[in-house]
Amino acid sequence: PWPPEAPARVAVGALRLTPTKPDWSGELALGERPGEAGARVALSGFLDGALGGYAEDRDQTSRETTSRLSSHLRFGEISARRIAAAAAGAAEARPQIRRHVEKFLAELGWRDFAAALLFARPDLATRPLRPEFERFAFRRDESGFRAWSRGETGYPIVDAGMRQLWRTGYMHNRVRMIAASFLVKHLLIDWRRGEEWFWDTLCDADPASNPxxxxxxxxxxxDAAPYFRIFNPVLQAEKFDPDGSYVRRWVPELGQLEAPHVRAPWQAPAGGLARAGVVLGKTYPHPIVDHAAARARALAAFAETRSAAPAS
Ligand SMILES: Cc1cc2nc3c(=O)[nH]c(=O)nc-3n(C[C@H](O)[C@H](O)[C@H](O)COP(=O)(O)OP(=O)(O)OC[C@H]3O[C@@H](n4cnc5c(N)ncnc54)[C@H](O)[C@@H]3O)c2cc1C
Incomplete structure (x- = not known):
């Protein structure tokens, strides 16, 4: 019930919700303007810009190649229907971008698919959809989780993503996949811990899309994502951050390293590291796991879970 006397209005600023000592919120939602007006600006900017190359460019991490509409959608500041109608209108007006629009609409469709999944399985964030994964023997590894969440794994693309997330509340979709895969496959840490971390830190944290x-x-x-797909963080960086600028932006201590060494500093010659002011183990960590060994360990663990699965 409405209170008998309406409370006095309070300006949001007066609530002093943003931190001051220190003010770590400065980069939150960097480049986004919360609210309906901001959502419309983001949409029209996307329609006139990145949409024209979306199908090919969306996985590139160093440029703004996607719509950045996720937080606006999350908070109901714009509807998926409005976005879809506007994108379809752009394809009518510019038939040459039709395939980009179709790709974009398909991505938007994933959001609805996630909502449908959550409707069917309200425990989506806590129970695996495939029952055989219930008994997966995840490792307890607090130092691994800490290194991952702080962006100190020694794998620059993973660290860049985790630091972008911490500082801005956003992470590029491709890097979300790489960082999440690293936690689950390389470290064999329960996906639910990663899901919780993303839930706490993403501005677009969504109860359906996140789990x-x-x-x-x-x-x-x-879906049919094979359990044996284990992203190689170095190869992923080579493909999706070819010149290393995404890593250099979020991991400034590697800022003087050129590609290819910026994605695998442990492979850089000693002289190159010294010139770039990088001392492994001191200014930037050694990799916390060896990729080949972690991959073999994950494959064995996942294969065991599958072989123990009851016939269905
Ligand atoms: C581990 C993991 C966790 C994720 N958690 C979230 C989350 O909490 N909230 C969230 O909105 N998205 C989540 N995503 C999906 C995706 O990363 C973001 O939607 C996307 O990066 C948002 O940026 P954008 O708006 O520029 O995307 P665009 O590429 O411009 O896509 C347009 C819109 O389509 C929807 N969309 C695109 N890809 C997906 C997808 N794979 N699943 C569901 N919807 C999608 C989003 O609403 C997005 O805003 C997650 C992906 C992974 C791999």
């Missing part, structure tokens, strides 16, 4: 993304990465989800 769906994590279950997809873990291989326990609704």
């Amino acid at each position: 769906m993304g994590w279950q997809w990465v873990a291989g326990s989800g609704a």
Whole structure:
């Protein structure tokens, strides 16, 4: 019930919700303007810009190649229907971008698919969709989790993503996949811990899309993502951050390293590291796991879970 006397209005600023000592919120939602007006600006900017190359460019991490509409959608500042109608209108007006629009609409469709999944399985964030994953023997590894969440794994693309997330509340979709895969496959840490961390730190944290993304990465989800797909963080960086500028932006201590060494500093010659002011183990960590060994360990663990699965 409405109170008998309406409370006095309070300006949001007066609530002093933003931190001051220190003010770590400065970069939150960097480049985004919360609210309906901001959502419309983001949409029209996207329609006139990145949409024209979306199908090819959306996985590139160093440029703004996606719509950045996720937080606006999350908070109901714009509807998916409005976005879809506007994108379809752009394809009518510019038939040459039709395939980009179709790709974009398909991505938007994943959001609805996640909502449908959550409707069918309200426990999406806590229970694997594939029952055999219930007994997966995840490792307890507090120092691994700490290194991952702080962006100190020694794998620059993973660290860049985790630091972008911490500082801005956003992470590029491709890097979400790489960072999530690293936690679940390289460290064998329970996907639910990663899901919780993303839930706490993403501005677009969504009760459906977030657990769906994590279950997809873990291989326990609704689609056919094979459990044996284990992203190689160095190769992923080579493809999706070819010149290293995404890593250099978020991991400034590697800022003087050129590609290819900026994505695998442990492979750089000693002289190159010295010139770039990088001292492994001091200014930037050694990799906390060896990729080949971690991959073999994950494959064995996942294969065991599958072989123990009851016939269905
Ligand atoms: C582990 C993991 C966790 C994720 N958690 C979230 C989350 O909490 N909230 C969230 O909105 N998205 C989540 N995603 C999906 C995706 O990363 C973001 O939607 C996307 O990066 C948002 O940026 P954008 O708006 O520029 O995307 P665009 O590429 O411009 O896509 C347009 C819109 O389509 C929807 N969309 C795109 N990809 C997906 C997807 N894979 N699943 C569901 N919807 C999608 C989003 O609403 C997005 O705003 C997650 C993905 C992974 C791998």
